[in-house]
Amino acid sequence: MTRSARRTRRTTRTLQVAGAGAAALLALSACSSSDGASGSSDTTKSSASSPPKLSGTVTVFAAASLKESFTALGRQFEKAHPGTEVTFSFGGSDTLAASITGGAPADVFAAASPKTMAIVTGKGDAATTPATFVRNQLEIATLPGNPHKVASLKDLTKSGLKVVLCDRTVPCGAAAQKALDASKLKLTPVSYEQDVKSALTKVELKEADAAVVYKTDVKAAGDKVEGVEFPESADAVNDYPIALLKDAPNSAAAKAFIELVQSPEGRRTLTEAGFLKPTS
Incomplete structure (x- = not known):
């Protein structure tokens, strides 16, 4: 075999090795890119599944008899959601209902009877179907x-x-x-x-x-x-209904407050105050 032929064969082997190395590097790069894309996708999914942070003021119109228990629940809500504030307007349910239908800005209405809640729902001012959360005797x-x-x-x-x-x-x-x-x-x-x-x-x-x-x-x-x-x-036991209002300025936080009222923790606060559990 001539010297020229040997040089040609060595050059060919070198190119084959280099080509194999480049292919391996490309494969590794592709895997790394795939893993990064997967990680990015997982992060996006995780971010999308996280509930939005609540903030701002929640205005609650509530029957006067709820004053002590709702004030306590308001403090619990603010502690669980830093950056929020719960303000209350307590009074006769009929007066509160008239204020709401008259355009008073509020997020939540908790009435001491279905009849007074009907004043609000009858005018189309409730965004959700009222739910009985407690009863009182x-x-x-x-x-x-x-x-x-x-x-x-x-x-x-x-x-x-x-x-x-x-x-x-x-x-x-x-x-x-x-x-x-x-x-x-x-x-x-x-x-x-x-x-x-x-x-x-x-x-x-x-x-x-x-x-x-x-x-x-x-x-x-x-x-x-x-x-x-x-x-x-x-x-003469009264059912107490609660509802999110149609034009609630802070509907996200209002929904969360209603969830607290209806939660086991909220129910415990209310029953300790002397309220009765709803029949259903």
Whole structure:
């Protein structure tokens, strides 16, 4: 074999080795590119599955009897979602409903009866179907020590006893009237109040001897009043519905607040306040 032929053969082998090396490098590069694309895809998927961070103010219109428990839930919500703030407007459900249908900006409405919630849904101002989250039962609130020995609903009709009721347009007043009608009792109060807290305050300030309010309000008042249960209250239990409002300024955070109210944690806070669980 000539010297020229040997050089040609060595050159050919060198080119073959170089070609094989280049092919291997290309394969490795392709694998690396594929792995990087896969990692990028996984990161994108992970980012897409993460819930958006909540922020801003959630405005909740709620029945006066929810004041203590909803205030506690508001603090829990703000702690779980830094950057959010929950503001409340508590009052008679009928007044709150009228404000909402009148254009007052709010995210959530929690009413003390389906009837008052219907004021809002009837005007098309609810974005979701109202859901009952708790129930509440009436109780008689008397002065501490119950000096007038009130033991029944009938005792409220005693001559000279100053009794306060919620207005009949308010859920607690409608429930009280239902209980009185069922017992065939007639009662003329010294005043009708626009929400349950106002009725209770009359007793706390000793401006009235007794008031028909909710069990939750008697419990929240502590030793400022004394509670007296009466069997007729079982026939006048109020369902409390909650709904997201149609023009909610902060619907994402509002939905999360409603979820908290309906969660086991929220239910625990409400039952500890004296509310009853919904029937379904």
